[in-house]
Amino acid sequence: MALTVLHREAFLAEPHIGALAVQDEQGRGPLTVPVWYHYAPGGEVTFLTDGDSRKAKLIAKAGRFTLLAQRTIPTYRYVSVEGPVISSNPTTVEEMTRIAARYLPEDGVDGYVAQSNLSVLVTFHMRPERWLSADLGTI
Helix, strand or coil, X not given: CCCCHHHHHHHHHCCCCEEEEECCCCCCCCEEEEECCEXXXXXXXEEEEECXXXXXXXXXXXXXXXXXXXXXXXXXXXXXXXXXXXXXEECCXXXXXXXXXXXXXXXXXXXXXXXXXXXXXXXXXXXXXXXXXXXXXXX
């Protein structure tokens, strides 16, 4: 069953590992890779990556991407969101900290951010346009 707007946004706001997909070169399927991301209900999807990565170059070319978040234990649930990149910028300490804090223990965030090379990272901001979601119910 599809999730309500409230439930799909709340689910996407949880700290799932996202599967990011972006159109690849002609004759290949989309590039699909795991990412850490940030989302707050009603806002943008953001994630960061090395600015020279294949992923970053493909997103810059395509101008959009899809992100899938899923739960694989009962009850199986997923949210997929797709939309245009509305901006990108060199990653700031605040952006790195916000995303790292979603996935790391509190006592590991500062060290992780301190050892990160922010000079090579770029943050992409996507405006969700199309949503697909489901919850397969209780087992």
